[in-house]
Amino acid sequence: MKVDCLIVGSGLAGLCFAETLYQHGRSFALISDDSQQASEVAGGLYNPLILNRFTLAFKAAEQLDLAIPFYQTIEARLGQTLDFKQEVLRIMHDAGEQNRWFESRDRSGYSRFMDEAFVDSPHPNVEAPHKLARVLETGRLDTAAFRKTYIAWLKSAGLYTQERFEHAQLKLSEVTATYQQFEADQVIFAEGFGLKQNPYFNYLPLQGSKGELLTIYAPELDLQQVLKSTVFIIPLGDHRYRVGATYDNHRLDNLPTEEARAYLLERLRKFLKVDFEVEAHVAGVRPSVSDRKPLVGRHPQHAQLAVLNGFGSRGVMIAPFAADALYQNLFEGAELDTELDIKRFDGRSKRPQGRN
C-alpha cells in the first residue's frame, strides 16, 4: 500500500497529524499500540496561562486560534462533542498573588486571557478566602473520547493497524521507507514517551514526566468550573471530578501509586470540604523535553523520517499547531520555527543513532 505518510502512534500527536493530512487530501495509514497512555488518561484541559507564574504559555494565542476550529471540524465530521467549554478559576492564596495577577494582566497580549475582576467561591464547601481569578478561553477536550471516536473512524476507513511498530523492520531506500505492506514517502514518529525506544530519534532529550489523576464522586458538590489550587479539580458531570495531577521524573511507567493518591487527596482536602469517594486512579507519562518545547522535524540523515513529539503537559493546545507546522515543513517547504525544530539539538546532545 503506497501512502504519503505512515504515522506511528495514536495519541494527540499522531491523530492530529492524521487529521491535518486528511484536511489536505494526503494519503496515510497509522500504526499504534497502547504502550503509552498520556493521551488516554489526560485531564484534557486547555488553558493559555501557566497558573503558578501567571505567564502565557509558549505561543498560546496562535495555538488556541488554530486548535479550537481544528477540534470543531473533527466534532462536526464525526458527530461527537469533544470540546467542553469550561471556565478555569485559579484559587488565590494571598494578596501578593492577587497583585501579581494584575501585574501580569497589564502586559501586552495578556488581558485577552486574564479576567479583570476576582470572583467569590463558586460553592460553600470550596474554601477560597482570597477569591478566585478567572482565565479566559479555556476548556476541556475529552481526549479519551477523541481517541476512541477518531480511531474508530480510521478503522472503518481501513487506515489503522493496532500493533507495535518494530523499528528494526523498517527499510529505507534513497527517498522512501518500507514497512510491512506500506511504502511511504514519510514516516512520522508520534510515539510520545515511546520515542525512547526509537533508534532514529532517541538522541533527542526527551525526559518524560509521569502524571497521575484520580476520578472522585462527590454527590454534594455541584461545580461547573475547573478549579486550580495546588491541584486541579475538573468537573466531568454527574458529580464526578478529575483531580490531578502529579509530576514524577523518575518512575516513568503507567502504574498508579499509593504515594500519588495520598499526595492528591491531601492537597484536595485543603480547599474542598465535602465527602467524596475515589472511583478511579490512572497514570501516564508526559513526553516532556528539557527546554519545554515540542520536538518537530526531519531526521538529520534520513529525510523520509520525521518526529512529532515533546508536548509535555500541554498536548491539547500544542498538537494541532505542531502538526500544522510539521505539515507545512514537509509538504510546502516552509521553515520550522526554531523553537520547535529538532535542529536545535544538532551537535548539542548525543549524536544521532539512526540505522543506514
Ligand SMILES: Cc1cc2nc3c(=O)[nH]c(=O)nc-3n(C[C@H](O)[C@H](O)[C@H](O)COP(=O)(O)OP(=O)(O)OC[C@H]3O[C@@H](n4cnc5c(N)ncnc54)[C@H](O)[C@@H]3O)c2cc1C
Ligand atoms: C496525568 C496526565 C494529565 C495530563 N493532563 C493534561 C491536560 O489537562 N491538558 C493537556 O493539554 N495535556 C495534558 N497531559 C499531557 C498530554 O497527555 C500529552 O501532552 C499528550 O497526550 C502527548 O501526546 P502524544 O501523542 O505525543 O503521546 P502519547 O499520548 O503518549 O501517544 C503516543 C502513542 O504512540 C504509541 N506508541 C509508542 N511507541 C510505539 C511503537 N513502537 N509502536 C506502536 N505504537 C507506539 C503509544 O502507545 C501511544 O498510542 C497530561 C498527561 C498526563 C500523563
